[in-house]
Amino acid sequence: MKRLLLLLLSACLPLLAHAAPATVERWGVFELELTGPSTGNPFTEVNVAAEFTDGHTTVHVPGFYDGDGIYKVRFSPDAIGEWRYETKSNRWDLTGKRGSFTAVAPSAGNHGPVRVFNTYHFAYADGTPYKQVGTTIYNWIDAPEAVQEETLRTLAASPYNKARMLITQQPTAYQEKYAPPLWPFVGTPPHDWDLTRFNPEFFRHYEKRLEQLLELGIEADVILLNPYGKWGFNSMDADGDERYIRYVVARFGAYRHIWWSLCNEFDFLRTKTDADWDRLGQLVADCDPHQRLRSIHNGHRIFDQTKPWITHVSMQNGAAVDEPGRAEMYRSVWHKPVVYDEVKYEGDSHFRWGNLTGAEMVHRFWCGTVAGTYVGHGDYFFTVVEDTWTSFGGKLTGTSTPRLAFLRDILETSPAMGIDPIDKWQDTNTGGQPGLYYLTYFGREAPTEWTFKLYKNGVTDGQRYVVDVIDTWEMTITPEPGEFVTQKLDNYHYVDAAHRTVKLPGKPGMAIRVRRLGDDGKPTTLLVPVD
Amino acid sequence: MKRLLLLLLSACLPLLAHAAPATVERWGVFELELTGPSTGNPFTEVNVAAEFTDGHTTVHVPGFYDGDGIYKVRFSPDAIGEWRYETKSNRWDLTGKRGSFTAVAPSAGNHGPVRVFNTYHFAYADGTPYKQVGTTIYNWIDAPEAVQEETLRTLAASPYNKARMLITQQPTAYQEKYAPPLWPFVGTPPHDWDLTRFNPEFFRHYEKRLEQLLELGIEADVILLNPYGKWGFNSMDADGDERYIRYVVARFGAYRHIWWSLCNEFDFLRTKTDADWDRLGQLVADCDPHQRLRSIHNGHRIFDQTKPWITHVSMQNGAAVDEPGRAEMYRSVWHKPVVYDEVKYEGDSHFRWGNLTGAEMVHRFWCGTVAGTYVGHGDYFFTVVEDTWTSFGGKLTGTSTPRLAFLRDILETSPAMGIDPIDKWQDTNTGGQPGLYYLTYFGREAPTEWTFKLYKNGVTDGQRYVVDVIDTWEMTITPEPGEFVTQKLDNYHYVDAAHRTVKLPGKPGMAIRVRRLGDDGKPTTLLVPVD
Known part of the structure; x- marks a missing residue:
């Protein structure tokens, strides 16, 4: 009617x-x-x-x-x-x-936009937890069409639920061969642009790809500006920047899976000052009626993340997730979710930012996880046909992806309230929710035994727990037989009443999961927010 | 005349x-x-x-x-x-x-007040570098007179060049025996105070002690407020807080060795909000014509250190100096000097904040040092006669002090510009000044060999260096014979042209010092600022 x-x-x-x-x-x-x-x-x-x-x-x-x-x-x-x-x-x-x-009412699979939840975490608007396991495909929409389609197939089979992607191109040798068919402005590359006229065809194509990501349940972390290339897009005047941001936000902002990354490696873009970034970040907040998530991603210098327009920290610092004690530190500084969006890439590059082994990439995800933060993946194995996954999509080459799928499975049954440090600045290897759920990651240590021991918060005598031994690389979860029943040890800790310990295989990359048993004898359901 | x-x-x-x-x-x-x-x-x-x-x-x-x-x-x-x-x-x-x-003109030993220097460091007003090696003696002016005098003798024989001290008392069992003879307000303990009237005698006594610290060349990090005790001093109204701060700043602020610590463990003082702290911190800045250094010290929650009245970060987080990669992280966040003023104390306490071994305390200082930050000492061995050094002064019991004197000697001949991370977020164990001076600390690692290798910044082919092997616990500096001459290795590093390596004893707590040789064949003089 x-x-x-x-x-x-x-x-x-x-x-x-x-x-x-x-x-x-x-x-x-x-x-x-x-x-x-x-x-x-x-x-x-x-x-x-x-x-x-x-x-x-x-x-x-x-x-x-x-x-x-x-x-x-x-x-x-x-x-x-x-x-x-x-x-x-x-x-x-x-x-x-x-x-x-x-x-x-939304259809199945539509949980709404992702929002900040419980200070350090994320959830969809309908309350469903969102456990970020991101990847990076900077220029995938500039690759040949067949590669773009392959990228979507690869993503569909992957654990990744967020993709970082540029809008304006990053110049590479690969692009010399496969020049981008579409550009965001009207004109002729490399320099002959009318920066006052956008190219709707470019944006319609971008939106088609965004819609396909949405169908796959993948959040799109759209990078508005970047320091790469000399097309003139990153040296516009203030009016040009504002016009561009308003246009992109008006076009893309209604898609519920959009996140705004103001700039990649902002400090490498020498044409702008911190005051410029603050102004542009505030502009995104002001002109976006949908209030999508907003961040700014650093190179060598960290932006002031206290700015109110920044909803979460998008950090490049691989060293920070090389052990959990480091990964926690930015969390306590800003009291915002921390996503380590760039931690070096798994790859075989001669650049040291692209030469992690698969095991190192998986290690970084686990370090970030138990510290109550989130991590992003990259895959930088150069193939003549497709360049690299992280630059242009296509195929994944590295060995970390199945292990990150395994991690994501564990996260999807972890507490809705998120994994938080249990005993901050003391036991840096353990995150979870006090009295409910604990994840301890041993990293490069290779212990042969773990004593059941929980920090006092949320724990009282006589609580019942089950323990799993997790091999993060072999992707196995081995339940330890029987139950563990808490008994106070000292002013700080509880142990098992029978002083039970758990044998470990003496190799790196092991973890322990401890879950409280409910009255029904099953691990406490943690997918609804706990008090 | x-x-x-x-x-x-x-x-x-x-x-x-x-x-x-x-x-x-x-x-x-x-x-x-x-x-x-x-x-x-x-x-x-x-x-x-x-x-x-x-x-x-x-x-x-x-x-x-x-x-x-x-x-x-x-x-x-x-x-x-x-x-x-x-x-x-x-x-x-x-x-x-x-x-x-x-x-x-100032007399010998008067270098003026300490100021922030080169973003992350400190220097006296006359340009003399100030390498902070602090200690903690919270209530020493409340101890019996003989213990106060002993404290001064202990300090005189120690390496410590900064002392953290409270103004208003912290209640302890020791004070029940030796009640403080003087109180900052007129009245009768514990609760019968006239908070509108100060006790000049208390302040004159405090000033006498301040003057004695000045004579010893020790900076006084005076803690204006604290969360301890229920005398009413930490629950004054806004007028009372302002009157108190203005009075203390007017009395003490002209002493050049004064630093203002707005509060110890500010977040444990539940009667004030962050907005209160911001107001009081700004008040200190506004009412202090001498603009002494200002900080606020945290318990579990970190204050927003971007506030303009904060000149340097005064951090409690022992885990952050348990390895250098962590220690650096706050530096890059705030671009201010970071002083880890509380990293747990050396001691035999049953509290875990006071049970470090001497080796662990020394380790934390070295971790902080090579990360371009500064660390504070505490000594928490309870003696019936004097309580503990960190609470009431008196004698030092721990084993770290001579090792910290050794470290301070090394710092005093380190670059005037300060020790900065050489290859941030990559080689976290090395600080110094590019092409001039390098200090690598191996921490708990126990390498048996070190390959001479320098990050490319400031290095060109053919530079000449000398190398010392440092045992941080045994306090030995062993020069490696001969010179090391740089030769480019790859896109990131230089090595010795003859690929020389240095033997190490395979024990923890070792360090390497690398110093550039000048044209005169001597290590470059680094006590004047370098370009």
Whole structure:
């Protein structure tokens, strides 16, 4: 009925929105399409937006010009029910267009956008925990089409639930052979650009890839700016930067799986100051009605992560996840989630940032995990045909991926509240939730025995636990027979009443998982938030 | 002549400053004494200050009431020459008093106040490097007089060049036996205080001890507030806190060796919020004309060290100096000097914060050192007669002190620019200055050999170096015979042209020092700032 009305109105008013859907899933994308002026430079001369309201919340949503006289406004409703809208513009023929749609219950697999949860962690908007196991595919949308399709197949079979990706190209030798078919601005590479005109075709292609990531359940950590290349995209003036950011945020921001990474290795981009970054980061926060996650990724120098527009820390520092005691340290500084998005890549590069063994990559993930942080993967084995996974996607070559799938499986049954250091600055190898769940990672140590011992928080005499021995490389979980029953040892710890110990194989990369038994004799269910 | 004039004026104007010295060393203390009202409550009702100028710089210096109708203004001139002053007050009889004095060249041993130098380090105002090797003697001025005197003798024979000390008492069993003879406020312990009236006798005694530390060349890290005790001093209202801080800063701030520690374990003081701490920290900055160093020391939760009033990080986190890779991490976050002021204490306590072995304490200092940071010592062996060094001073019991003296000797001939990580987030065990000086600490590793290898920064082919093997526990420096001459190895490193290696004894706690040879065949002199 509403759809009919809309169509009727559309027939009467030639410039009214057309083809707007009558229903959209909660957290889905409602796209309003409008026809307007195509003369002059619509990118700079025409503003269009719409105000959406469901009677409780009113949201001002900037739109964008999609070429050929078409303007779009994309909005993702965060509540079920009827939403009405009215357009705003500096042009009369785009102003005051009204309509409505109904946001319906999300379909299976749509958990909403990922938000910060419990200070250091993430969860989808519907409360489902999100345990970040990310990877890096910087220029995959610039690879030949066949490689892009292969990338999607590789991702589908992988454990990765977040992908870091650039918007503007990084120049490489590979690109000299396979020049990017599409560029974000109108013009001719390498330098002849009209930086006031975007190329809608580029963005439509990017959006197609974003939608495919969404279907795969993979969050897209979109890197707005980067220091690479001399196309002119990273040395725009303040107006140019602002126009670009507003355009990208208006186009992509309604997709619920978008995260904004303001810049990769921001400190390597010498044309901008910290004040510029602060201004641009705040701009992203201001112009994004959907309030997607926001970060800035460092090279050698760490940005001031206390800035309120930064929702989580996106850190490059491989050394910091070489042992858990280090990995925790930034957490306590900023009281925000820490994602070690670049920890060097697994690979065979002659550059030392791309020469980790598979075991070292897996080690870094486990160090980050028990320290209550998250880690990102990269795969940097050069193949003549596809360059590297981390640069252009394609195939994965390294040996870490199945082990990271194994880790992700463990994380998916770990506490909804997240893994936090249990005894911070003391036992740096153990994370979990006090009195419920413990994960101890021994790293390069090769112990032959572990004494059942829990820090006092949350523990009382007579609690029952089960213990698993985990081989992080062989991907085995071996339950230790029977139960462990707590008994106070001293002012700090509890041990098993029978002083039980657990044998370990005396090799590196081992972990111990300790789970509390409920009254039903099963490990406590931890996928709902605990008090 | 000026003195005569002053005396003559003094005779004419009964309320004029008397006994003010005619000359004071640069960075010494000029004390102006005034007579004023003694009725009512001079602490709350009378403001007095003086404006000092040498024609170039004008400084507004708050004064304080010292009891018995005596008011004082203390000023430390930072430039040689004639300084004139004029008093300001809300009382006519303390207003408009004028005079002058001459600041003369400092005597030997007076290097001025310590300032932040080269971002991460410290130097005296005259440019002399200050290599912090601190200790902790919280309540030493509350110990019996004989123990206080013994503390000074112990300090004089020690390597420590900074002492952390409380102002208001920390209650202990020891104090039940030896109750503090003096309290900062007028009243009767434990709770019957007039928090609007200070006890000048307490402060005069404190100043005597401060002056004795100054004579010993020891910086006084004075802790303004603390969470301990229930005397009411740590639960004053905002006016009380402000009055207290202004009084202490006016009394002590002119001593050039004063550092302000706003609070010990600030987060354990539940009566204040972060906003309170920010306000009080800013107050210290605002009311201190001498701009002494300022910090705030944490318990379990780290304060936002980006606050502009914080000059350096005063960190409690023992785990952070358990290996150099951790110690560096806070440095890159805040770009300020990091002093690990509490890293657990050497001791035999049943508390785990006071049970380090001497070797562990020495290890933590070395970890902090090669990471470009500074560490503080504590000694927590309980003796019935004196309690512990760290609580009440007296004697040192632990075994770390001579090893820290050995470390300090090494630091005193290390680069004036400070020891910085050479290859941050890569070789975490090496600090120094590129192409000049390298200190590598192997920690718990027990290598039997070290290959001469330097990171590329500052290094070119054909540079000549000498190498010393350092045993941090046995306190030996063993020069390796001959020279090492650099030759490029790969994109990252230089080695010795003859591929020389250095034998090591295969025990923990070893270090390597590498120093560049100048044209004169001697290790480069590093005690002047290098470019």
